[in-house]
Amino acid sequence: MPQILVEDLAKTYRVAERDPGLLGAVKGLVHRRHRTVEALRNVSFSLEAGELLGFIGPNGAGKSTTIKILSGILKPDSGTVVVNGLVPFADRIAHVSRIGVVFGQRTQLWWDLPVSEGFDLLADIYRVEPARYRANRDELVALLRLDRVLDQPVRQLSLGQRMRAEIAAALLHEPDILFLDEPTIGLDAPSKLAVREVVRRLNRERGVTVLLTTHDMHDIEALAQRVIVIGHGQVLADSPFETLRANVLAERRLIIDFAHEAPDLDIPGVEVRSRKGQTLELAFDPARTPTPTLIAAIAATHEVVDIHVGEPAIEEVIARFYDLHGAGEG
Amino acid sequence: MNSAALVLRYFSASLRSQLQYPGSAIMLGIGAFLTTIIDMLAAWALFDRFGQVQGWGLGHIAVFYGVVSTSFALTDFFTRGFDVFGNEFVKTGAFDRILLRPRSPALQLVGYEFRLSRFGRLAQALLVLFVGAAVVGVDWTPDKALLLVWTITGGVALFTGLLVLQASFAFWTTESLEVFNVLTYGGIQAAQFPLSLYAGWFRNFLIFVVPLGCVAYYPVLAILGQPDPLGAPDWWLPTAPAMGFLFLAISFLAWRLGIARYTSTGS
Numbered sequence: 108m109p110q111i112l113v114e115d116l117a118k119t120y121r122v123a124e125r126d127p128g129l130l131g132a133v134k135g136l137v138h139r140r141h142r143t144v145e146a147l148r149n150v151s152f153s154l155e156a157g158e159l160l161g162f163i164g165p166n167g168a169g170k171s172t173t174i175k176i177l178s179g180i181l182k183p184d185s186g187t188v189v190v191n192g193l194v195p196f197a198d199r200i201a202h203v204s205r206i207g208v209v210f211g212q213r214t215q216l217w218w219d220l221p222v223s224e225g226f227d228l229l230a231d232i233y234r235v236e237p238a239r240y241r242a243n244r245d246e247l248v249a250l251l252r253l254d255r256v257l258d259q260p261v262r263q264l265s266l267g268q269r270m271r272a273e274i275a276a277a278l279l280h281e282p283d284i285l286f287l288d289e290p291t292i293g294l295d296a297p298s299k300l301a302v303r304e305v306v307r308r309l310n311r312e313r314g315v316t317v318l319l320t321t322h323d324m325h326d327i328e329a330l331a332q333r334v335i336v337i338g339h340g341q342v343l344a345d346s347p348f349e350t351l352r353a354n355v356l357a358e359r360r361l362i363i364d365f366a367h368e369a370p371d372l373d374i375p376g377v378e379v380r381s382r383k384g385q386t387l388e389l390a391f392d393p394a395r396t397p398t399p400t401l402i403a404a405i406a407a408t409h410e411v412v413d414i415h416v417g418e419p420a421i422e423e424v425i426a427r428f429y430d431l432h433g434a435g436e437g
Numbered sequence: 438m439n440s441a442a443l444v445l446r447y448f449s450a451s452l453r454s455q456l457q458y459p460g461s462a463i464m465l466g467i468g469a470f471l472t473t474i475i476d477m478l479a480a481w482a483l484f485d486r487f488g489q490v491q492g493w494g495l496g497h498i499a500v501f502y503g504v505v506s507t508s509f510a511l512t513d514f515f516t517r518g519f520d521v522f523g524n525e526f527v528k529t530g531a532f533d534r535i536l537l538r539p540r541s542p543a544l545q546l547v548g549y550e551f552r553l554s555r556f557g558r559l560a561q562a563l564l565v566l567f568v569g570a571a572v573v574g575v576d577w578t579p580d581k582a583l584l585l586v587w588t589i590t591g592g593v594a595l596f597t598g599l600l601v602l603q604a605s606f607a608f609w610t611t612e613s614l615e616v617f618n619v620l621t622y623g624g625i626q627a628a629q630f631p632l633s634l635y636a637g638w639f640r641n642f643l644i645f646v647v648p649l650g651c652v653a654y655y656p657v658l659a660i661l662g663q664p665d666p667l668g669a670p671d672w673w674l675p676t677a678p679a680m681g682f683l684f685l686a687i688s689f690l691a692w693r694l695g696i697a698r699y700t701s702t703g704s
Contacts, residue, residue, distance in 0.1 A: 120702065180536045182701045196700060204539040215534055219454035231438045231446050232538055232545075260457070 108192070109153035110284065110316055111177065116150040116186035118172055118340075119143050146172040147183070147340040154318065156283065159310045161331030161348070162320040165429060169340040170320045174286055177318070178208050191283060204233060207277030211289035214269065215276055216261045222272050223257040226279060233280035240279065247275040251305055267298025274305060284316045285309065291323050303329045338429050359398060360417040361389040366410040377401065385412075440544055447548025448515075455553050465554030473561040476502065480629065491666070493631050496572030500661065502629035503566025504585070505653040508592025509625055510559035512600070518549030519600040523607030523614065532699065542696060543689075546604070573661065581660050584675055588660070591678025592652035596621060598685035599647070601692050608695030620647055628653040633666045640667075648684055651677035 121141045147169045154160055164170050175181035176188055179195030179202045188195060195202045209215075216225040230240040248254055251271040256264055264272060270290060277285060287306065291299045307330060309315045321327060327334060327348065334351050336344040344351060360380070363369070369387040372379060376396045380388040391401060402414060438446070455462050477499065484495040518526075526532040526546075535542045575581065603617040624647060632640050632654040643650040655677035658665055665674065 175533070178537060180533050180700065199536065200539045203537050206537075208537050210533075213531065213534065215537075217450060217454065219457055220450055224450060224453070228446060228450050231443055232540055234438060234539070 108189070110156040110191060111152075111154035111318075112187065112189045113153065113173075113177070114151045114187040116147050116173070116176065116188060117145075117184050118147040118176065118181070119145050119184060145340050147176075150186070150337070150340070150342055152335060152342060152345055154316060156316055157310070157314045159306075159317045159330055159332050160319065161327040161334045162318060162337065163322075163324075163327060163334060164320075164337035164343075168338045170337055171288065172340075173337070174208075174288055174318070174320060178206060178286055179203055204280065205282055206284045206286060207280070207282035208286045209270075209273050209277045209288065209290055211270070211287075211292040214261065214273065216269075216272060218262045219260055221258050221260055222253065222264070225261065225272075226276060229276055229279050235280050239281075243279060243281060244275075247278055250308065251275050252301075265298075267294050267301065270294060270298065270302055271305070274302070278309070278315075282315070284318065287317065287319045287321075289321055290319065291321065291326055299323070299325070306330055343429075357392055357394065358390055358418070359393050361391065361398070361401065362415040362417065363387045363389070363405060363411055364413040366412050370409055372405070374401070374404065440540070443540070444515075444544065444548055448551040451548070451551040452553060455551075462553045466557035469554055469557030470561045471557075473506065473558050476506075476626070476629070477565055491631075491634060493634075494573070496569045497631065497661065498629055499565050499569025500573065500575070501631065501653055501657050502625070503562050503564075503569055504588055504657055505592060505625050505628040505649065506562035507559065507566060508589050508652060509596050509621065510555055510562050511589065512593050512596035513555045513558065514552055515547050516597055516600040517552050518546030519597075519604040522546065522604035523610065523612045527607045527611045527699070536700070543601070543692065570660075575660060575662075584656060584660055587675070588652060588656040588678050591656075591681035593681070594685040595648060595652050595681035596624075598681070598688035599624075601685070601688040605688065605691040605695040608698050624649045648677075648680040651680035 120143070122144055123141055150169065150173060162170050162173070172181065176183050177190060177195060179199045182196040190202060191205050193202045193205075215229075216222065217228070220228075226244055230237075230244075235243070248257065251274060253268075253272060253275060256268050256272065261269060261272065274287075274290070285306075290306070291302055294302065303326060306317060306319070310317050310330075317330075319326065319330060331348050334344070334346065334348050335342055336351070346354075363386070365385045365387070367385065369382045369385055371382065372387065372389070374396075376391060378390045380390050382388075389401075398416060405411065406414075480498050480502065481495060484490075484498065488494075522532075526535065532542070535545050538545060570577070599617060599620055603614055606614050606617075627635075627639075627643060628649040632643060632650045635643070640650070643654075655665070655669060655674045659671075659674035664671065
């Protein structure tokens with residue numbers, strides 16, 4: 108049996124709506140209108156121990172709902188969810204002892220307490236045996252380079268230091284699974300690299316299963332072996348990262364600077380993405396329209412100053428992927 | 438680590454973070470002492486003018502007030518988490534973090550803060566209680582001392598129940614309901630006067646709905662060695678504080694409903 112098994116998971120929320128302003132608030136007291144939001148419908152996937160899965164999707168796509176159900180905070184309307192052989196919402200206490208969760212936006216440490224005291228308290232909360240706790244803490248402190256911040260109150264840490272402390276805090280009780288929700292949000296470049304390095308090592312060296320949600324495609328590129336794309340509460344794609352990349356990166360971009368105003372080209376299989384002044388941006392599939400052929404054809408009929416061949420940014424490709432499935436924001 | 442030991446660990450952590458600003462804790466404590474003294478000044482002004490009301494004097498009032506105020510001060514030390522629950526936990530989603538830890542949510546909320554500044558209120562309440570008892574001539578025999586402890590324990594249970602109930606409502610409203618202060622702070626004001634002074638409906642409210650009378654009026658009569666002017670049986674007087682525990686138990690039922698709602702709606 109896989110470590111995480113999710114089958115036909117569905118969840119709808121009832122959201123109370125009210126008109127703005129004082130009058131709206133009063134009306135809301137008397138008569139409440141409700142809107143039903145389908146957060147998840149028929150989500151299924153499974154994860155084996157030791158996998159590193161990236162979870163991507165726009166806001167409101169169902170990422171957070173899925174993480175909340177997997178971590179036992181939320182009960183699904185229907186469907187099956189089994190993690191480590193337990194049903195998270197039914198066996199909450201046994202379940203949460205075996206998982207670690209990091210929310211990029213929220214701290215789990217004590218703002219006014221030194222990092223080390225927060226760790227001590229967490230070890231007591233999770234009933235970690237003292238000897239194991241000390242060994243584990245020392246290892247994490249070395250791995251996450253926390254020795255210099257251990258005695259500082261959490262409120263004095265930089266965001267990058269705090270995020271490393273958060274990850275250590277989530278691992279003190281040696282969970283088999285780590286949920287990371289936007290772990291690099293707001294971090295500077297070196298801190299992002301440090302966080303990615305740590306997650307990779309935890310996964311490879313300690314065999315921790317990692318489920319990561321992020322908006323940062325570089326996180327996914329650097330870490331995830333497998334990616335699930337979620338939109339409108341459904342799994343749109345579930346494939347190894349390389350497959351996803353090959354599919355979405357098949358497209359090429361051609362940016363041409365002309366000596367004159369950019370012409371309005373009409374070539375079959377080639378899409379004009381933008382035409383501004385003397386610059387033209389084209390999108391095409393190199394399998395159908397070989398790049399040299401296209402360049403030769405344009406250079407033969409127009410005076411070209413410069414040519415640049417590129418790939419679309421992965422963010423843009425994912426966004427188009429959503430458009431294709433009608434699963435944009437909102 | 439068992440739950441009781443963990444609560445102490447939480448408290449020691451909370452004390453250490455408050456002692457990062459020791460001046461603030463001390464000033465808040467002194468402030469609480471002074472503001473609550475004003476409660477007694479008001480009662481003093483009243484009795485200075487009228488002498489006695491239905492045979493009750495200022496000393497009696499001080500004992501009633503001291504008992505209920507001691508219960509509240511003790512409750513106030515460890516219920517901050519419930520008091521701010523709506524705004525600090527439900528609205529912000531911080532309750533998710535509580536559910537992610539392998540301990541009961543109520544225990545974690547108790548551990549949220551140990552309010553050092555409440556020593557001011559406790560000192561004032563105990564002072565008023567024992568000065569009042571001396572004025573009316575209470576002889577502190579072991580059984581009366583024990584009855585006092587039992588009464589205050591029942592009071593702590595009742596006030597804790599009120600705060601748990603207040604927090605439970607936040608699962609539906611997402612706001613901390615200030616209206617509950619009417620029952621806690623207002624309750625102290627109401628319970629400092631003997632129940633026999635009140636109109637019937639209000640008396641019933643203080644016995645059957647929010648049983649403040651059961652953790653102040655009745656047991657204090659037993660401590661004072663007086664029968665109930667309204668005719669409650671003698672066995673009832675020292676038994677009444679048990680109502681505080683009943684109230685607490687009912688509050689926890691509401692709390693469980695609230696958590697069930699939270700985990701099914703996620704808000």
